[in-house]
Amino acid sequence: MLSDNVTKGVERAPNRSLFAALGMTKEEQSRPLVGVVCSYNEIVPGHMNLDKIAEAVKAGIRMAGGTPIMFPAIAVCDGIAMGHIGMKYSLVTRDLIADSTECMAIAHQFDALVMIPNCDKNVPGLLMAAARINVPTIFVSGGPMLAGHLDGGRRTCLSDMFEAVGAYHAGTLDEAGVDEFVENACPSCGSCSGMYTANSMNCLTEAIGMALPGNGTVPAP
Secondary structure: OOOHHHHOOHHHHHHHHHHHHOOOOHHHHHOOEEEEEEOOOOOOHHHOOHHHHHHHHHHHHHHOOOEEEEEEOOOOOHHHHOOOHHHHHOOHHHHHHHHHHHHHHHHHOOOEEEEEOOOOOHHHHHHHHHHHHOOOEEEOOOOEOOOEEOOOOOEEOHHHHHHHHHHHHOOOOOHHHHHHHHHHOOOOOOEOOOOOHHHHHHHHHHHOOOEOOOOOOOOOO
16 A cells, blocks of 8 residues: 555654554554545635535545545635636636645555545646546535525526626616525525536536546535
């Protein structure tokens, strides 16, 4: 196993002492070390639920005889970054995610990886990292946001938010109407409701065999 490079032999005793500092037992060190790359944060709606998925993933790894070790990946919400200078920082995160994940995986000699992303640059960035690192890897996304419903029962989504802004400027929707969309368009956590890059990439990741079945279509809740 790759992890033998950090856990086996007298020469790696200093390395093992640092695993001991983590509270890791000898038995845990003898198992495959599986990196759990989780992009949980509290600013991206698609990532608010990923901590729960990560705990389930870690439990599954332990049941299968591995030792899960979680580390983070950053993520930018394109929707929140939109319309101001923040959008200049979105695309570059794809390479930052790929680079930093490669650094973590190779530096610590993980035997396998489970990627838990969900949004636009996050999924491609981790796919790029998986190709570079070239160890057994599987993706588990956080799932898409539920559709919203306006008071009249009409279904709505984030795409309708942009149209609502246009309708306001065209004089066909007042500010109260815009506020109704704001309160109802995004009713849950999950990747933004619309066929944007996040949902497209989650479906693609499943189609190419890098993700579990339902990866792109099981709603986040």
